[in-house]
Amino acid sequence: MSSRPTHLQPGGQNRCTVLDSLESTLNSEPDSTMSSLEEPCCSSPLSSLSDFDELPRPSSSSPTEESVPEGWFRSKLRKAGSAWSNWRSSDSNQVKADPHSSTWKNKISSTWNSIKYSEKWMHFANDDYSSDGFKRIVLLGLSYCPEDSDCDCGMDFIDFYRDYYTRIWITYRTGMPAFSGTQITSDCGWGCMIRTTQMALAQALVVNRMTRRWRYYGRKQSQRNGMGHHDPFYDAQIEVLKLFEDCPSAPLGIHRLVEISSADDPSKNAVGRWYAPSEVTSLMKRALRQSASPLTSDLSLMLAVDGRVIVGDAERESRAWAKRLLLFVPLRLGTSSVNPVYHDHIRHMLSLESCLGILGGKPDHSLYFIGYYGRNVIYLDPHVAHEYIPMSSWDEPSTTIDGATEGHEKRRKHPLSSYHCRSLSKMPMKEMDPSCVVGFMFRRKEELDETFRILNLHQVVDVDLGPGEGSKRTRDPLFTVQYQETTDFDYVGKASEEERRQALEHGFELL
Numbered sequence: 191m192s193s194r195p196t197h198l199q200p201g202g203q204n205r206c207t208v209l210d211s212l213e214s215t216l217n218s219e220p221d222s223t224m225s226s227l228e229e230p231c232c233s234s235p236l237s238s239l240s241d242f243d244e245l246p247r248p249s250s251s252s253p254t255e256e257s258v259p260e261g262w263f264r265s266k267l268r269k270a271g272s273a274w275s276n277w278r279s280s281d282s283n284q285v286k287a288d289p290h291s292s293t294w295k296n297k298i299s300s301t302w303n304s305i306k307y308s309e310k311w312m313h314f315a316n317d318d319y320s321s322d323g324f325k326r327i328v329l330l331g332l333s334y335c336p337e338d339s340d341c342d343c344g345m346d347f348i349d350f351y352r353d354y355y356t357r358i359w360i361t362y363r364t365g366m367p368a369f370s371g372t373q374i375t376s377d378c379g380w381g382c383m384i385r386t387t388q389m390a391l392a393q394a395l396v397v398n399r400m401t402r403r404w405r406y407y408g409r410k411q412s413q414r415n416g417m418g419h420h421d422p423f424y425d426a427q428i429e430v431l432k433l434f435e436d437c438p439s440a441p442l443g444i445h446r447l448v449e450i451s452s453a454d455d456p457s458k459n460a461v462g463r464w465y466a467p468s469e470v471t472s473l474m475k476r477a478l479r480q481s482a483s484p485l486t487s488d489l490s491l492m493l494a495v496d497g498r499v500i501v502g503d504a505e506r507e508s509r510a511w512a513k514r515l516l517l518f519v520p521l522r523l524g525t526s527s528v529n530p531v532y533h534d535h536i537r538h539m540l541s542l543e544s545c546l547g548i549l550g551g552k553p554d555h556s557l558y559f560i561g562y563y564g565r566n567v568i569y570l571d572p573h574v575a576h577e578y579i580p581m582s583s584w585d586e587p588s589t590t591i592d593g594a595t596e597g598h599e600k601r602r603k604h605p606l607s608s609y610h611c612r613s614l615s616k617m618p619m620k621e622m623d624p625s626c627v628v629g630f631m632f633r634r635k636e637e638l639d640e641t642f643r644i645l646n647l648h649q650v651v652d653v654d655l656g657p658g659e660g661s662k663r664t665r666d667p668l669f670t671v672q673y674q675e676t677t678d679f680d681y682v683g684k685a686s687e688e689e690r691r692q693a694l695e696h697g698f699e700l701l
Contacts, residue, residue, distance in 0.1 A: 324336060324563060324564040327347075327350050327561065327562075327563045327568075328537070328540055328541050328561050328562050328563070329350060329353050329354060329560055329561035329568060330353075330357075330393070330402070330540065330543070330545060330546075330547060330560050330561060331402070331540075331541060331542050331543030331544070331545060332345070332353060332402070332543070333345060333541075334346065334347065334349055334350035334353070335347060335350075336563070351614070352405050352407075353405065354560075354561075354568070354611070354614060355406065355610050355611065355612065356404065356405045356406040356610070357389070357393065357560060357570060357610075357611070358389060358392035358393065358396060358427075358430070358431070358609055358610075359389065359570050359572075359608075359609055359610055359611040360385045360388045360389050360392065360434055360572060360609065361385055361571075361572045361573070361574040361575065361576055361608070362376065362377055362378045362379075362381060362382070362385065362572060362573065362574060362575040362576070363376065363377065363436045363444075363575070363576055363577070363578040364376040364378065364575050364576070364577055364578065365577050365578045366436040366437070366444075366445075366578040367436075367437050367438060367445070369445060369448055369461045370438070370445070370448075370449060370452070372461050374461050374462065376575070377444055378575050380462050380463060380464050381444055381572075382464075382551070382555065382556040382572045382573055383464065383465045383466070383467060383469075383470050383549070383556040384444050384447055384465060384470050385444075385556070385572035386467075386470075386549050386551070386556045386557065386558045386572055387467070387470040387471060387474055387549055388434050388442065388444075388474075389547075389558045389570060389572070390518075390546045390547050390549055390558065390629050391434075391442060391474060391478075391516070392430060392431075392433075392434060393546050393547060393560075394489065394514075394516050394546055394629075394631045395430045395433070395485060395486075395489075396427070396430060397631065398488070398489070398514060398631070399426050399430065399485065400423050400426055400427070402543055404423055406427065406610060408607075428581070428584075428606075429485060430485065431581065431606075431609060432581055433481070433483060433485060433486070435580075435581055436578050437580070441477060441480065441481035441482070441483055441486070442474065442477050442478070442481065442486075446477050447470070447473045447474065447477055448460045448461055450473050450476055450477060451465075451469075451473055464554060466625075467520065467549045467550070467556075467625065467626060467627040468493065468518075468520045468627060470549075471491075471493050471518045471520075471549070471627055472493055474491065475491040475492075475493060478490075478491050478516075479491075488512075488513050488514055489513060489514050489516060490507045490508050490509070490513040490514065490515055490516065491507075491515075491516040491518070492504055492507040492508075492515060492516070492517050492518070493518050493520075494517065494518065494519040494520065494669065495520075497519075497520075497668075497669040497670060498669065498670050498671075498672055499517065499519060499642075499669060499670070499671045499672065500672045500675055501635075501638070501671065501672065501673045502673075502674075502675050503675075504517065504632075504635075504638065505635070508632075511633075511634050511635055514631060514632065514633050515631070515632045515638070516546070516629065516630075516631050517629065517630045517631075517632065517638075518549075518627050518628070518629045518630075519627065519628050519629075519630075519668075519669050520625075520626075520627050521625075521626050521627065521628055521668055521669065522624055522625055523535075523536075523622070523624040523625075523626065523668075524624035525624065526624070527620065527621075527624060528619060528620055528621075528622045528623075528624050529624075530620070531666050532666070532668070533565065533619050533620075534648070534649075535648075535649075535650045535666070535668055536548070536559075536562065536567065536619060536622075537562050538644075538645060538648045538650050539628055539645070539650065540559070540560070540561055540562050540567075542630075542641055542644065542645075544630050544631060544632060544637055544641045545628070545629070545630055546629030546630060546631055547559055547560045547628075547629060548567075548626050548627070548628050548629070549626060549627040549628075549629065550622055550623055550625070550626030550627070551569075551622070551623055551626075552621065552622070552623055553623050555573070555623075556572065557569040557570070557571055557572075557617075558570040558571075558572070559622075559626075562619070563616060565618055565619055565620075566616040566617060566618055566619065567616060567617060567618075567619050567622065568614070568615070568616045569615055569616065569617065570611055570615070571611075571615055576608040579605045581605075584604070584605050584606065628668075642671045646662050646664065646671075649664040649665055649666065649667075650664065650667065650668055651664065651667050651668055651669055651670065651671055652664055652667040652669075652670040652671065653670075653671045653673070654670055654671065654672045654673065654674070655673050655674065656672070656673055656674025657674065659673070659674070
């Protein structure tokens with residue numbers, strides 16, 4: 191590309207006087223020995239910038255090379271967050287609370303969450319995508335050229351940014367209807383894993399209804415193109431978002447998931463606690479089954495267990511492939527950190543169009559991984575607090591208030607803008623939490639077969655064709671795909687010396 195897009199920076203010239211003491215973002219490391227994944231991407235029609243006017247431009251500034259000391263501001267922010275979390279947790283255990291007390295506590299909570307989880311913090315994320323020897327950026331199976339790259343593949347950095355911006359971004363919300371039996375009106379600080387799982391389900395719904403090539407250009411741009419609310423894809427996007435609305439009636443919303451969790455174990459507090467990836471996926475499976483929405487009628491969800499994907503179970507879950515199958519596989523990529531041997535495995539999975547992304551993050555900090563660039567994974571971060579606005583009121587005339595000056599009215603942003611992220615974010619693979627869940631979507635068995643054939647060729651998974659049919663083993667598999675069911679006795683078997691050696695080499699113990 192001949193020039194980089196310009197990104198409007200928040201806060202004006204003096205924004206750094208308060209924020210200079212923040213920790214610098216992690217820098218990506220050049221990978222001098224990348225595998226065959228780093229191949230030129232396929233050609234497609236080159237997009238123009240004329241239809242990209244409304245979409246905000248990505249930042250072209252690189253993070254600093256040296257880390258910045260934590261500083262007074264970040265220290266105070268963390269201590270205040272810890273104190274508020276302890277207060278909120280003790281308050282969340284009370285089923286009934288004084289209404290006057292809860293009102294001012296909710297106001298304080300909303301104000302604090304607006305500061306701690308402000309979208310402006312995201313402008314310090316690592317958003318440098320210049321071509322440092324890497325040939326492509328990959329986002330959920332599609333490849334793009336880096337900034338200032340001399341490759342001529344037809345899919346440039348602007349196309350990548352448009353694709354990133356199109357993904358549904360579901361974050362913390364404040365001012366929601368209170369969770370049943372509580373006065374709690376926000377999921378800030380504890381609902382990130384639920385939000386990450388919702389984003390993966392939203393991705394599946396978007397692809398199922400609008401295809402992987404659909405792009406969101408923004409409401410104003412759509413209206414200039416003569417589409418607006420008459421665009422079927424615009425309406426379809428709204429219908430998808432309604433499934434995840436933060437109210438008790440939404441079939442896949444956080445209220446519904448918490449309700450299911452509470453019904454399973456009434457003695458266990460379902461509000462205000464952190465959820466594990468496989469736990470939320472299991473809750474989402476039940477919510478999907480109970481949903482009466484036409485958007486979910488042709489979807490089924492399967493959660494693999496014990497590191498095995500049994501094809502027979504997939505066929506039963508999908509009603510002999512009458513429904514799309516959403517397959518989620520819990521993974522362990524190491525003991526305390528991600529083993530480098532799995533870095534290529536992560537790249538290979540995210541390079542498949544059938545992949546729905548990876549539900550993971552850092553310890554107690556869930557993120558939705560949707561792509562990679564070199565040794566970094568690209569993600570959407572749910573740790574941003576947005577005000578809940580009922581979707582039934584979205585089309586009402588907006589009024590001015592925030593930031594308005596005399597004679598110059600400032601209109602409130604349309605709530606839909608809070609479901610599309612403007613700030614690019616990535617982090618080193620080595621800093622991922624080793625516990626995660628990878629998702630796939632298959633429309634028919636042939637797609638499942640092809641996906642696992644490719645992953646097997648790239649040494650990512652083992653494929654077991656059953657007794658008498660043989661198997662295709664790999665050196666460091668993430669999980670096993672079984673085409674014929676076997677008894678637990680047959681599967682467990684006795685570990686070979688080679689398997690024990692590999693387990694010890696990578697820090698595992700065979701039981």
